[in-house]
Amino acid sequence: MYKIIVVGGGHAGCEAAHIAAKMGMKTLLITMNIKNIADMPCNPSIGGTAKGVIVREVDALGGLMGRVADISHFQIKMLNSSKGPAVRCLRAQADKVTYPKNMLKELNNTENLEIKEGKVEDLIIENKVVKGVILDNGEKIESEAVILTTGTYTKANILVGSKSTPSGPHGEDRSNYLSDNLKKNGIDIIRLKTGTPQRIEASSIDFSVLQEEKGDDEAHTFSFDLKPSYDPTKQRSCYLVYTNENTHNIIRENLSKSAMYGGYATGVGPRYCPSIEDKIVRFSDKERHQLFLEPESDYYNDWYLQGFSTSMPEDVQEKMVHSLHGLENAIINKYAYAIEYDAINPLQIKPTEENKIIENLFTAGQINGTSGYEEAAGQGIIAGINAALKLQGKEPFILKRNEAYIGVLLDDLVTKGTIEPYRMLTSRAEFRLILRHDNADLRLREYAHELGTISEEQYARFTKKKEDIVELKEYLTNTKVEINDETRKIFEENNIEIPTTNMKALDLLKRPEINSKFLSKLIDIPYSKEVIEQVEISTKYAGYIEKSYQQAEKLKKLEEKIIPEDIDYKKIINLASEARQKLEKVRPRTIAQASRISGVNPSDISVLAVYLKKEYNK
Template identity: 50%
Template sequence: MYRKVGIFLEVKRYIQGDYDVVVVGAGHAGSEAALASARMGLKTALLCINLDSISAMSCNPNIGGTGKGHLVREIDALGGEMAKVIDQTFIQSRMLNTSKGPAVHSLRVQADKRKYHEVMKRVLENQENLYLHEAEATDMIVEDNKIKAVVTQTGAIYNTKALVLATGTYLRGRIYIGELNYSSGPQGFRPANTLSSSLENEGFSLMRLKTGTPARVLKSSINYEGMEVQKGDPEVIPFSFENIDKDLNKDQEDCYLTYTTQECHQIIRDNLNRSALYLGDIEGVGPRYCPSIEDKVVRFSDKNSHQVFIEPEGLTTDEMYIQGVSSSLPEEIQAKFYKHIEGLENAKILRPAYAIEYDAIDATSLKINLEHMTISGLFFAGQINGSSGYEEAAAQGIVAGINAALKVQNKEALVLKRSEAYIGVLIDDLVTKGTKEPYRMMTSRAEYRLTLRQDNADLRLTDIGRKVGLVDDKRYEAYLYRKENIEKELKRLEKVKVNPSEENNKLIEELGSTKINKTLSLKELIRRPELNYEKVKQFDPERKELRKDIIDTVEIEIKYEGYIKKQQIQINQFKKLENKKLDPHMDYSHIDGLRLEAREKLAEIKPESLGQASRITGVSPADINVLLIYLEQQRRKNEPERTN
């Protein structure tokens, strides 16, 4: 019955069951993928090495932030779960960048890490069509370039029509703390050491990436007196559009800002030779925008201090997260330099900082729908694609889950364009340009960020979520109510006129604005920088009470109307290139005028449109012009001849 392989017993394989979709990994990507597939009516299995690791926040205890907050809102607009769970489990809420324009306003909240996991786990457990299994996937079965099944460590075979790999940092995961390194997943969970070989057997070339996490310190051992207290906003704005008219205000936990010192930096410099990063043990490249404290000290040697944020990990623990001080130095050195951070002189470290290295694929081997180019039905999402962060993972997860389901249903794939969503920017960047380091979403990556605001994510994406089957009737009716009221109010404000009477001009001057010499609409008055929707209410006796979220969007649309119109022209130009489709089997080697590098890159990435081709590194504007001419020649060649 069993065959011995080395010192181990090879288990007998058996059919566990037949599924439409199987998702491997139940982190933030896998959870969203599995929920999307199951909610679209497909029988879905979700495999997880340890059920206690479901949607675990292995690193920072927060959701959102600059760029990332936009992703969470978009996941919610499509019908995802992350926003709803964090609205239930946050312990502090802050809107960032409020001194800047609305395009970069980003919601960021502190999470109760344990409660977030528990709530998401309960959602998964009770989702119809979803079957949760604690199991390690060790092998894939591929026949005729089609995914057929997944095999687990126990020999169970899960037959499937589509597979989503969302393995996070578990593939051949390895922890580094100074000279010490050992096989492990994040937070002490065991790694997945076998599935990588299955991927390599299918021709995948895997790369090693690295990320890290700081120490956790006992709350009572911190001296907060010299620190800057960072409190939550007095008015909580929800992440989920489902909670937009609900009161989520509660007692919030405080965070704190402190700084490293020159003494701290000197200890780090003196021991750089003991950092796993500088020892050369770590092959993988770390995230540029979240460097370790060793990196900061070396790269910014002119700085005498760096910001450190002290953040609570939850309401049922006294562990505090030391944001900004991730490290791969030995534990004994950590104990020394952490004590030279202001306020941490007597800090008791509960968990040391560490770096973790793991396998990832080259995402340029994927189509824009996150399906592999040559293996039909095989999808990838999250850190295995080279991204970093919970939000980036969840965003890919919901798209991969939707597309896996659509594949099984023989329906057209969902592709979000760069002009439609930050999710579109994220996926397009990964599959078109690839990455050699963990990719992080930022507002600066989006060309059309003025139209891709977090306040209008529902207006952009809820119709799409409804179309694929993730937005129910109640949610859709609430969306239509908001959409219709925004449109009605914008039209109404254009019709309400203010005459240049002496009385009106006196009121306008009292509001800090200049007189008007002709009749203006309320919309034109609101557009003035010193005025807003609330200030002009005295000129609007027939105004009806509207929700704050509706008013906020109306005001943004009015104040930035000119810029939005200009951006819409750019988007229309962008769409022209996006709509010029390219044959994935096109032979670029025979197109005269294309440079050699462009031919190689185009053949490798197989762009689906001229727009995507234009964003490939190594493809120049001149190459795009060559392709445009070629496409036009092909169109004319294939046109039927006209007869008189």
């Protein structure tokens, strides 16, 4: 018998199955189509702002997304390099053929993990505990825990104009009954919507009139364990395209034909990826909208037209695309569509992603109301870890808001719920100065080691890095930069004010105009790039970082105040009635989480804290 069954082979499913197997659980991954393992049905990229940090967090925890992306892209870029360290992020243009292939290879090489094709339509549930899955052909497969990572496949409809077709992404089969069966068991189902733009034939695009966007000259990797394995001079480019008045007119004239505006759709779409008709209607004074053309693969000729997603009928889409400068003669290989699907209300899951109603049932990814490959992967790894821990009878693994973007993501979902597909943004993370992509390993690898999800070799590399950081800091404190004729010249050549006296190297580094690159011209710094980066950031931004840690420390005490699961809010007489209702609905795990629920006021938190003290002496 299997310990854990993972249903769905998308980005959440891959991470969940891999990590659970790594933790010694006999795991079965069931997918409808093995060719669609780690499929990228929408944009051809991994990472980006905030999302790129999640990729590194997954990597730090022993997951796959980062290392697979590192060997599957044809362009990689550091975003926000001119801004502060907290918001810098990597984004890779991943090859849609290579990425799934490399992911499948990783899964096939994972011990304890089997993959099977099949369509899950029901669960075996006894006394509110899940015991396995039932396939559409009636086959029953037993397990001790089930992780649902069914993405946008549950009761999905594809919308193009007034046409609605029951179908998963790009014409794949969908699950017809699973969400209804979940509903029967008391799970609250919500309906969401997302969309994807057109794919354009490469040979029909006039690249000569478009603005080119290149990858970075410097090589990067997501993974803390890999060295760059690509040639930065041989990256592929993306291109910028703009809409114009003509495009807008076509859209306005045909608005009633759009699935969304014609009233053919019922799902709620995300505000951060509005369809182009949404953009034209809501921002009518904008003269143009920026679009991006991104290559999908080295193995076929589709270019992804980012920013142009729509649910207009095909003939209107033709006119719209042809109105764009550079795409006058474009051939559309795939039309844009909107997709509606069933998801579960995330207020019904715990921060471990276990369901509150059905024990040992976990959910991760778009079924929890999120959007994005990276958000899915982050949830997948947490669900996999917690399912394994639960079966091992161990304490759950919950990342706090000041520990990881993944922690922010799950806390937001289970505390606030969502009415649109949730996308991670840096602005959602109040501790983003601590949650940087450069220190994801420092934040999480110790946990991964305890969980047994990284190898001893990986851990040793991490420990060495940590030691080097301490050493380098000491070294820079003890090393003086002499001001003499030779160094004066270096300052002058770089247009940097010459210090009046000899200075400690570390103090010099604190000055805003001086970076480690300049410093290394004055003194020898025999450490790796990553180690120097850590010391530089922690020195330069010490004041800001210290403040963030102080704020996080304040929160810690509240995070440690656990609310017993069996608490009866009706017994707390002094709670305001709105607070009582919200608390009953969310059933927060800690006082800190309770304080983040909208409608729960500080006075309610006081009352709750006093009640806990009195009743449970917590």
